[in-house]
Amino acid sequence: MTDPNATLAHHVDIADLAAHDKTYLDANELVINMGPQHPATHGVLRVILRLDGEKVLGLECVIGYLHRGVEKIGEHRTYTMFNPYVDRMDYVAAVSNGLGYCETVEKLLNVEAPPRAQHVRVILTELNRIASHQLWLGTHALDIGAITPLFYTFRDREEILKIYEKYCGARLTTHAFRIGGLQYETYTGFEKEVKNFLNFFRPKIDEYEELLTTNRIWVERTKNVGAISAEDCIALGVTGPVLRASGVKWDLRKAQPYANYKNFDFDIPIGENGDTYDRYLVRMAEMRQSVRIIEQAVDALPEGPIMAKVPKVMKPPAGEVYHSIEAPKGELGYFIVSDGSTQPYRVRVRPPSFVNLQALDLMCRGELVADVIAVIGTLDIVLGEVDR
């Protein structure tokens, strides 16, 4: 990877580039290396941009700078021991990752978490969705140049982290769930605090929107930028808010209900054009829907046990299982092959960021450099999850 030109020559089809409208001066074609140390690549993503003036002719993502071999580690740990590792993938939405893993292993073991555990899981996961979207909003706005929303979202995200900290002692990589249910009973006043948070947070969404939604510059920067059609999304396997913003009503919480999402009443916000602005609106609406779900879950929080009967030493029957959940960033799937021993034979994660990142090239072609930043931001990638 020493010569960026060499790699581009392989991957960027010259004929394809020529097809683009070339009204810019191409007196000097620039190859720019963006990242891995760049303030707007959300960590250590490296993007090799091929530019015609400021226009992007093509780009290639170079990933792997944060590769820690999470999947391989899974093969050398017992099912229980591997649980905390999954939190380290999408560290912004650690709870969702834990939920996905626990549910997958539960499916493998053929157990189901008790209703109370399910409810608490839904509450914490949806809180996590809000936290993840808040972080996305702050950084995305920062990339586009609005520095203030970042501080507002971080201030409000703090309240969610406080709830996590009180519940399980950790703020970021929570390891909140156990296979078969929950380790900890909720603390006293959990419901009240969650409700307080919801009342506190509802006006805050309006505050964010006030800063951005009708802001002329924001709209100009995001409308018709990085648009992707529903067909392209499906072809590339793009999921989550990006897919929904393109107008596809696909949400695993409704499509393949897991946990007990089918008991809750909520809408799937979708967009029309699949551009950055629509993705922004979809995520803002999703935060509102999450508030709705949490409210219902807290109101209907049943009493009862929090842990199903799970053997101390887990030896799932030989076989394989794939289970996916709707993480804040899209479909998060776990594929686990068991050989009947205490350790998985193979763990494979389908991280939404990794798959969504494929669309970057398509979304950025013909746009300007500034839009690449906006599109990276709107894809909401977490490099820990992309590289695993």
Added chain:
Amino acid sequence: MTPVATPFFFYLFAAIMLIGGILVITRKNPVHSALALIVALLAQASIYLMLYAPFVAGVQIILYAGGIMVLFLFVIMLVSIERSMKERQFNSQWVAGTVAAVALGGLFIAVYAKAEKIFPHHAIRITPDELLNTQGVASMLYGQYMFAFEIASLLLLVAIIGAVVMAKKRI
């Protein structure tokens, strides 16, 4: 305010201009040439000020140094200069060119030696009204030279269109 130390400043700025001019035509790197030209142009603006032409001096700074030269630098950055910097800098007829220029210089000297009688030996003592320089230029531009002014604006329009047509790959 009357100018002070006029000879000193004249020779200073003249020297800057000439050195700048020499650097413009001798530098390998066009960016260095452009910078030398900017320095020469600024020195020339100062000489305009000494000639009681403040408006022309201001126009010189804004248009030449701030506009045209930025355009030059812009274009130098767009075209890659590495190759041309490695190549020969002077063309094959440089001897003939220099000789022609020197001959022209000789002609100038001859003319000026003769014409010296026409010019007064001392600078004119009547100071033009510097405060009304801008107004004077303006009323001339919009009065006597109205037609020329309009032609100049037309020329600029043609130049804009021409530059766009030239520089654009596909119209």
Added chain:
Amino acid sequence: MHAIIDYISSYLTSDKTPGAAGNMFWVLVYIMLVFAGLSVAVIAMNWLERKILAHMQVRLGPMRVGPHGLLQPIADAIKLLLKEDIMPAEADGFVFWMAPLIVVLAAFTVFVVVPFGPTHAITDMNIGILFMLGVSSLSVLGIVMAGWASNSHYPLMGALRSSAQMVSYEIAMGLAVVSVILVTSLHGSGLYGVGGAGAGDGTLSMIGIVRAQQEQGVWFIFKFFPLGLIAFFIFAVSMVAETNRAPFDLAEAESELTAGFHTEYSGFRWSLFFLAEYSAMIAVSSIAVTLWLGGWLRPFPNLLNGDTWDQAFSFIPGITFLFFAAICFYNAVRMPKHPLFRVQTIGLFGFGVVLGLIGLALFVPAVSIRVQDIFWFAAKVSGFMYVYIWFRGTFPRYRFDQLMQLGWKVLLPMGLGVLILTAIFGLWPSIQQLIQRLI
């Protein structure tokens, strides 16, 4: 000896600027004063920007170095001076070295003609505004040189962006300025007062422009309402673009081009760019204040006129400083009583005392009459500085093509329209006569 004292004191009774009076001693004094004042203003601006921005973003900003971080800019300056000065190996050394100097020179030279008061300017040029626009446009050269000399892609792109941006916004800016110059040629007074028989001599001199506002009894922002306001708006937008500040800070967009044209600069050279950016902000704000907001004139000259009001307004500078002093005292009292905060409390208290003494001194009529021009000018400029910070806290960044679109397709036609309408308004009596004759 006597002659020297005479030479020095002769200026004190003059009503001209030192440059116009030809008094070299006072010219040097004024140059030093302006330079020192500007440096202090940049330092203060640095602190204020961080504080105000922080409070807009629900955080505190610098709090550790000195009381409420008052000494933070000084600590930063020391840090920058002590930092290693790095030059990229492939950089063009001479150009790399020259670029920050050019930017700083351009930013400081414009202050030669800024009128802080009728006599408080280094000099008064008859091409004052032309000179200011011209010299401030020279900073583009420095930026282009910096970007090119760094021999790196991001700085080059930043330089290309910023030069294109500055050159195109200069045109809209110039058109807005020309409409003011047209208005200076009118001799009539009031909002819609148009020229009488003697109309025709406009001026480009900065002091002359403020004088014209004084004579016409109206700030040019209100002249031919709303035309003056629109021209001011065009200028205000382009001046933000000229200085590469948010929301037009594409040249140094940290999320896109890391830092634009000064990516490769560090330490002292970088701080020169910083200094130049802030003094350029002050410079363009000074142009706006001089051209539209009456320069050194006090507010409400028509509504609240008369000696009583003049007297009342002459107290405002002192009261303002006393108010700031009171804020210092209030915060000093509110400081935690812990021994660790002892030094900070004393420091803040001392700062309050200094401000209070300045305030009290401003009540002395002899001082106040000489200084209140500067106060009003500075107050108006600080208003602009606040707006700059406010913009930065509020707006996302424009994209390059949108920026160009705004400049060429919105501001330029608007500027031309304003210019033509101003001319028509200004010549209204003649046009009326013409129409009557035709009918």
Added chain:
Amino acid sequence: MESMLHITTLHYLVLGAALFLLGVVGVLTRRNVVIVLMSIELILNAVNLNLVAFSRLWGGLHGQVFAIFIITDAAAEAAVGLGILIAFFRNKETVNIDEVNLLKW
């Protein structure tokens, strides 16, 4: 020495002539189009200097007005010249004026 210390119009004319010659040498000998264009700017500036000096000599403003026209002209020339340069560079990938030897692209 006397004549050196009193700056007369001739001084300006000599300076203008020297600048003009530098420009001519640049145009005739350099290969780089950009530098040739800059040399043309030098020539135009030499002319401007003469015009303004004459304007000072005769006390009128005609010379200055002409200088302004020439600056306008220089701007137009630079814009078109650099436009041609870009078109040229795009097609031939060089900025050497010697290589403009085809009468078609």
